[in-house]
Amino acid sequence: xxxxxxxxxxxxxxxxxxxxxxxxxxxxxxxxxxxxxxxxxxxxxxxxxxxxxxxxxxxxxxxxxxxxxxxxxxxxxxxxxxxxxxxxxxxxxxxxxxxxxxxxxxxxxxxxxxxxxxxxxxxxxxxxxxxxxxxxxxxxxxxxxxxxxxxxxxxxxxxxxxxxxxxxxxxxxxxxxxxxxxxxxxxxxxxxxxxxxxxxxxxxxxxxxxxxxxxxxxxxxxxxxxxxxxxxxxxxxxxxxxxxxxxxxxxxxxxxxxxxxxxxxxxxxxxxxxxxxxxxxxxxxxxxxxxxxxxxxxxxxxxxxxxxxxxxxxxxxxxxxxxxxxxxxxxxxxxxxxxxxxxxxxxxxxxxxxx
Amino acid sequence: xxxxxxxxxxxxxxxxxxxxxxxxxxxxxxxxxxxxxxxxxxxxxxxxxxxxxxxxxxxxxxxxxxxxxxxxxxxxxxxxxxxxxxxxx
Numbered sequence: 409x410x411x412x413x414x415x416x417x418x419x420x421x422x423x424x425x426x427x428x429x430x431x432x433x434x435x436x437x438x439x440x441x442x443x444x445x446x447x448x449x450x451x452x453x454x455x456x457x458x459x460x461x462x463x464x465x466x467x468x469x470x471x472x473x474x475x476x477x478x479x480x481x482x483x484x485x486x487x488x489x490x491x492x493x494x495x496x497x498x499x500x501x502x503x504x505x506x507x508x509x510x511x512x513x514x515x516x517x518x519x520x521x522x523x524x525x526x527x528x529x530x531x532x533x534x535x536x537x538x539x540x541x542x543x544x545x546x547x548x549x550x551x552x553x554x555x556x557x558x559x560x561x562x563x564x565x566x567x568x569x570x571x572x573x574x575x576x577x578x579x580x581x582x583x584x585x586x587x588x589x590x591x592x593x594x595x596x597x598x599x600x601x602x603x604x605x606x607x608x609x610x611x612x613x614x615x616x617x618x619x620x621x622x623x624x625x626x627x628x629x630x631x632x633x634x635x636x637x638x639x640x641x642x643x644x645x646x647x648x649x650x651x652x653x654x655x656x657x658x659x660x661x662x663x664x665x666x667x668x669x670x671x672x673x674x675x676x677x678x679x680x681x682x683x684x685x686x687x688x689x690x691x692x693x694x695x696x697x698x699x700x701x702x703x704x705x706x707x708x709x710x711x712x713x714x715x716x717x718x719x720x721x722x723x724x725x726x727x728x729x730x731x732x733x734x735x736x737x738x739x740x741x742x743x744x745x746x747x748x749x750x751x752x753x754x755x756x757x758x759x760x761x762x763x
Numbered sequence: 764x765x766x767x768x769x770x771x772x773x774x775x776x777x778x779x780x781x782x783x784x785x786x787x788x789x790x791x792x793x794x795x796x797x798x799x800x801x802x803x804x805x806x807x808x809x810x811x812x813x814x815x816x817x818x819x820x821x822x823x824x825x826x827x828x829x830x831x832x833x834x835x836x837x838x839x840x841x842x843x844x845x846x847x848x849x850x851x852x
Contacts, residue, residue, distance in 0.1 A: 440775075442775075463772070465843065466772070466842075467805065469802070482801070482802075486801075495805065
């Protein structure tokens, strides 16, 4: 089985087709030139391509292709009700629903909104409980806007899922989205007068481990965190090998819940990889310690990887930079190969199986 | 009958069609008939960076979306010259 990487860029979507060994890659694209593709996936349930595509003139869209990107269909109804007083800005993240609900697609957007489609993305409706969340007045936009960028479904409970919004924090539902509980205990918001508020945290990326779904990881504006109790509490993990707690992307090992990968940046005021070193940091012990893995990566390099720019599958790890390079590793990050370069600034990277 | 012309990015979203011949009383009616109408409007108004010209005149100086199309031959949709977006993380 080969790999398909979907690289969403500021100037359209590129596809990278990799062979079974992830050693030979073929570039296709751009598809949808002129659109900023904040996120793109290949839905494992039906093989369709689905993208969160934005244009600074025409706004945010969800688009779907059932023919490998030859033609696209734009979703209808992607707007917010007038009485909400909110205006839809950019769309950020596409998340397929569960395998037993093939019609469902979730979509995260700005300003801190979640949409659900019940017809494979033909139409969307905003999730009212997020739109009208009682803490919404306390939410503030981060530098990227008030984006809902992470949507995670708990495979062990059909009613439980998580969303993360910058800068509102992590929220968990136990009733299929009817209500959402802030899940930010012990997560710092160092930029606020109260550094541990109920909401207002600037989560940059949230991932749940599919084999141990009570375990979640988050790369935050203020540190890297792990939770082992469904986000009831969080443990800050920095100061043990990481050069910085600041960064955006996060990747996991689908087989080992103790393994995680981050790509730190110097800090909020200088968003490049620390010390001119484009490096991935890996923990093998649940975040107790971290080690640099960077074989084959260019040096020096002042890189930056967006929150959606790091992904993984059963065979490898892949990340993409704002300077248009895609790197792949089949050795748990020990050795990297540049598999594409000189693409437009890359906003997102997702891996899918392809044959 | 009026001819509506779309820029290339919108034409791609309209299935490759850049030229439409429509019957409509006002420019708003004509634009809402287009298969890309959802990309042109926000809250019922033209998006800020979408410009529309009736035989070369900016529709915003002609009464906006209610501007009549009687005697108009061509409606041209053009994206404003607005530069790029700010860097987003």
